[in-house]
Amino acid sequence: MENLWSAIDTTKILRTPRDILKEQCNYLNEATGGKVIAQVKPYEGKYQSEHVLVGPAWQIRYNNPKFEIKDFDVQSQLGDTTKFVYEFYLASKAMSKYKYRIMFLYYDASLYPIGISLDSSISNEIDQSNREFRVNTEEEFMDILKRILGSNRVASVITNLLSLNED
Amino acid sequence: MDTISYSKNDYKVGPIAQDTRVKLLINSRLHVELVRDSKYYFICSIENYSDMKFILVGIHLPSKLNARDNDQTVVISDLIHDISEAKSEIKTDSVLIVGDFNANPFEDMILSVNGIHAIPYADIVALKRKRTVYGKQRELYYNPMWNFLGDYQVNNGMTYYYDSNHAVNLYRNIFDQVILSASMVKCFEMKSLSILKNIGEYFFVDSKGHPWSDKFSDHLPIVFSIKEEI
Numbered sequence: 129m130e131n132l133w134s135a136i137d138t139t140k141i142l143r144t145p146r147d148i149l150k151e152q153c154n155y156l157n158e159a160t161g162g163k164v165i166a167q168v169k170p171y172e173g174k175y176q177s178e179h180v181l182v183g184p185a186w187q188i189r190y191n192n193p194k195f196e197i198k199d200f201d202v203q204s205q206l207g208d209t210t211k212f213v214y215e216f217y218l219a220s221k222a223m224s225k226y227k228y229r230i231m232f233l234y235y236d237a238s239l240y241p242i243g244i245s246l247d248s249s250i251s252n253e254i255d256q257s258n259r260e261f262r263v264n265t266e267e268e269f270m271d272i273l274k275r276i277l278g279s280n281r282v283a284s285v286i287t288n289l290l291s292l293n294e295d
Numbered sequence: 296m297d298t299i300s301y302s303k304n305d306y307k308v309g310p311i312a313q314d315t316r317v318k319l320l321i322n323s324r325l326h327v328e329l330v331r332d333s334k335y336y337f338i339c340s341i342e343n344y345s346d347m348k349f350i351l352v353g354i355h356l357p358s359k360l361n362a363r364d365n366d367q368t369v370v371i372s373d374l375i376h377d378i379s380e381a382k383s384e385i386k387t388d389s390v391l392i393v394g395d396f397n398a399n400p401f402e403d404m405i406l407s408v409n410g411i412h413a414i415p416y417a418d419i420v421a422l423k424r425k426r427t428v429y430g431k432q433r434e435l436y437y438n439p440m441w442n443f444l445g446d447y448q449v450n451n452g453m454t455y456y457y458d459s460n461h462a463v464n465l466y467r468n469i470f471d472q473v474i475l476s477a478s479m480v481k482c483f484e485m486k487s488l489s490i491l492k493n494i495g496e497y498f499f500v501d502s503k504g505h506p507w508s509d510k511f512s513d514h515l516p517i518v519f520s521i522k523e524e525i
Contacts, residue, residue, distance in 0.1 A: 173379075174376065220312075223328065224328070225328045225330045225340055225384065225385070226310075226328070226329045226331070226332075227330070227331065228312060228332070247333075249313075249334050284314060285312055288311060288312045289312055292310065
């Protein structure tokens with residue numbers, strides 16, 4: 129019988145958003161000698177703020193015209209098809225109970241668009257006024273990730289956690 | 296400065312990871328671990344030698360005068376989420392929240408189920424612990440600061456004074472509060488709760504009885520005791 133799966137190319141493995149974050153985790157773990165680590169883990173709790181859905185005064189203010197950012201409601205945009213939810217956070221060898229969550233990340237099997245729920249201090253700093261938004265491509269994701277990981281907030285937390293390791 | 300000594304006790308500064316608007320100074324005999332933090336709050340796990348364990352939340356929420364739209368709502372939403380995770384990770388239901396809420400006890404962010412869900416009655420909180428709202432169980436908290444509102448039993452009760460030309464003007468506000476989960480109610484010593492106007496010869500209020508902002512702070516401190524379980 130003829131093979132009808134003609135569009136399948138098993139040699140082409142895509143890099144998922146989670147893979148991209150894991151690469152960044154490795155860079156940080158290496159840079160700090162494991163004293164401050166970044167982790168990306170599956171998450172089962174609530175990953176969106178309720179205020180986004182109910183807040184009457186919610187206004188979207190996004191200054192970078194490169195991105196198409198809309199009011200993002202995961203139920204309508206991704207609906208029940210959302211299968212992959214991850215939290216991306218910093219932790220420290222010296223403070224075993226501490227977690228600084230940088231963002232939640234969620235997407236379905238098509239990988240993009242991905243939904244991001246970003247820490248509010250970082251979103252304020254990088255002029256990402258809508259802390260919950262989506263990105264449509266890997267290029268957009270890399271661009272916003274560069275701004276997030278390069279933010280003063282993230283740098284400050286890493287420095288403080290490193291200092292605590294020295295105590 | 297890492298520690299200070301006062302009245303035969305040593306106090307240490309609580310652990311800090313982020314630049315936070317609220318700081319912790321705690322008796323050195325207590326074991327403290329940071330669990331979560333943000334610009335506006337920290338969440339710590341506190342343990343003593345008798346294995347009493349509770350979650351201490353110190354907060355300094357955004358002021359209504361300076362906040363942008365929804366700032367307080369966003370922070371409260373994050374705070375509730377983080378407390379919920381901390382309870383699960385630390386494995387305790389005992390939570391004590393204290394600090395400058397920049398809101399009165401009757402405002403939605405403190406009273407409503409969408410906020411902290413803190414009501415003025417210890418017995419109801421201790422007995423019911425939760426209530427069902429539209430099919431979901433929501434934990435109740437006790438807010439003893441309601442007792443400072445009005446002028447029947449309390450003279451000049453406030454932690455913050457503000458005179459505005461807005462439609463609603465309360466003048467005397469109770470912005471600085473302590474709020475307890477049901478499991479902490481039995482540890483709280485109600486008679487110890489007070490708003491400090493002076494310590495000895497140092498008065499925190501001016502001649503009108505308002506917080507002496509020029510000399511000390513525009514807020515008055517609150518003081519209370521927690522009994523240790525043995």
